[in-house]
Amino acid sequence: MISSDVIRGYNDTMILYMLLDGESYGYEISKNIRKLSEEKYVMKETTLYSAFTRLEKNGYISSLHKDGETGKRRTYYRITDSGRAYYQEKCSEWQVTQEVIDKFVREM
Amino acid sequence: MISSDVIRGYNDTMILYMLLDGESYGYEISKNIRKLSEEKYVMKETTLYSAFTRLEKNGYISSLHKDGETGKRRTYYRITDSGRAYYQEKCSEWQVTQEVIDKFVREM
DNA sequence: TATCTTACTTCATCTGTCGTAGTATGATGT
DNA sequence: ACATCATACTACGACAGATGAAGTAAGATA
DSSP: OOHHHHHGHHHHHHHHHHHHTTOOOOOOOOHHHHHTTTTTOOOOHHHHOOOOOOOTTTTSEEEEESSEEEEEEEEEEOHHHHHHHHHHHHHHHHHHHHHHTTTTTTOO | OOHHHHGGOOOOOOOOHHHSOEEHHHHHHHHHHHHHTTTTTOOHHHHHHHHHHHHHHHSSSSEEOOOOOOOOOOEOOOOOOOOHHHHHHHHHHHHHHOOOOOOTTTOO
């Protein structure tokens, strides 16, 4: 299991990635992150939902409440253009980050 | 420049790396991190010194005050065996972290 | 004599994570 | 019919680590 301090800078990126190909909602995103990471990373509920608030405030995602029908409330999120741009920035940054940290990692 | 939230989980590791081959002190470590990262990462003074406190409290480094002589006070730090073990753990963790985050990075 | 570099220390603030707890619906099993 | 589990969140408070701002003080340089 990965310590969250490491991932800290990439939680938002992971969420945005999950929205690249279409809208989704909290529980589903949570499951998908878990699955895609092969159980190596599980985002805490509170972390996830507070990230949604932050991302929406920053204009990187937008929300739409699809209640009605079944009565089961779900908040769906969509990535915005600004969110896509931010995601790409983060991906570029990730390359640099890897290069930097690699210099401080010694195989023994 | 890399945002610090990304590096957050690796500040301690970087400092420990700098102590692997011998003792050093704050200012020198700071310079060396800057240099080794090719100016891509500069650790803030307060971050560095608060990391020393934490690392020592955790038993990963030990300090020795080499005052006297010139009057210029310097606190030298040495990595402990426990610190070396922790460093290695972090290096292993780094491999896993990379694999995980890579799954969420899409080249576009 | 002034400024710059070295070498820290203190303090208060902020952000993001996380634990705990609670609410409420739908599905499943016996 | 009833309990239990999975789904789908929300609210709140605590905490750790990073940071900005400021200060102290000695030695080096111009």
